[in-house]
Every structure is written in C-alpha cells, then in structure tokens.
Amino acid sequence: GAVVSQHPSWVICKSGTSVKIECRSLDFQATTMFWYRQFPKQSLMLMATSNEGSKATYEQGVEKDKFLINHASLTLSTLTVTSAHPEDSSFYICSARANQNTGELFFGEGSRLTVL
Amino acid sequence: AQSVAQPEDQVNVAEGNPLTVKCTYSVSGNPYLFWYVQYPNRGLQFLLKYITGDNLVKGSYGFEAEFNKSQTSFHLKKPSALVSDSALYFCAVSTTGGGNKLTFGTGTQLKVEL
Secondary structure, three states, rough: OEEEEOOOOOOEEEEOOOEEEEEEEEEOOOOOEEEEHHHHOOEEEEEEEEOOOOOEOOOOOOOOOOOOEEEEEEOOEEEEEEOOOHHHOEEEEEEEEEEOOOOOOOOOOEEEEOOO | EEEEOOOEEEEEEEEEOOOEEEEEEEEOOEEEEEEEOOOOOOOOOEEEEEEEOOOEEEEEHOOEEEEEOOEEEEEEOOOOOOOHHHHEEEEEEEEEOOOOOOOOOOOOEEEOOO
C-alpha cells in the first residue's frame, strides 16, 4: 500500500516554543492530507484538512493561529504548533488520501509531542 | 452527521479462538467502511474496507469483516486469534459526499492471551 512518512516521531520542547511536524506521501501524490490529534486511550479527532496550494480547512474548535498548516507541495504537509503549552502535548497523526474516489486513507506513524 | 459506535472498550480472547470486534455506524447515503489497527505509539494501519460488492470483505493478516446493511454493522472477525493481534482497533466510516473525511469509533482494545 501507499506509504506516509511522519517526522519527527518524538519531540520534547519547552513551553512557549514552536514545533513543526512533517507529513510526506512517499510513493503517491496527495492533494489532500488530514491532521488528527489523539489523546491517551481516545479516538482520533480530526483537526484540519490540508489542501495543496490553498488554505487548510479547520474543524470547529481548532485554533488556526495555534496550529498552522502548510501544504506546499503534492507530497508534503506540515503542522506547526505555535507557542506550545503543556496542554498541547498529544499524539499527532497525519493521513493522506491515495484514492480520491474511495476515500481510503493511509496514515503516518504519528508524532508524540511533549511540552514541558 | 455520520457516526460510528464500538460498544466494547476491550475484548479478551484466548489464542486460537475466533475473535469479533463490533462496529455499528450511522450515515446518510451509502457508507464507505474501514477497519484500522494501531499498535502502541504508532500510526494507524489499514486492515480492510467495504466500498461496494460482496458483504464479506477479506483483509490483511487474516482479518475479515461483514457488512450488514439492515443492522448497520461492520463487525471485524478472525477465525483464529494470535497473541500478536493484540492492539487497538478502530472502525471508521465516510460517505461519498462527505469529502472523504473519516469518522472514527472510539476504538476497541483487543487482548489475545495464551
């Protein structure tokens, strides 16, 4: 199947700093990528839909200025957590749509963010 | 609005026994149904999907799922469980007109014991 790579896998940062997470589709082009957040022992919460060459679409309750999304190419989307605080600590997962018709998504390995 | 229910937080099975992980859904229109598995601190891995056609769908690692339209269910099954199947399983649904956004269930922790 299609491969989605996420980097970094783990990141620890100090409160107030910004952290960038990359999501790459390695063997296919993705006009749309999705960013999820997962709290311990909970399901995935869709944060935003990343569209190549245009602004991301954020879900209700997700702060656009807090979670900056850039989808500059057909194989790369980035999520930047700005001025991170301990409550932003979470597991962030991206996915990319390999087939536009069926909606099948392939997921990255996730990025564990810990804000001290 | 679409939704997915996984009524069991955890399922315990002895190795070699059959396993079932339950999932029911609610959508307007035709559903696209998926099962994903997640190992600790990892992303989701695709197991199988139902788009159209045969109600019984076969997927990776010996898993299968049966689409039941009248019961709006898509239960995941495996004839003989392995200890290595122990993981968190998510059922998900999308619709043809929903921008392909997936709605996930809350997940079911499967524990297979010797």
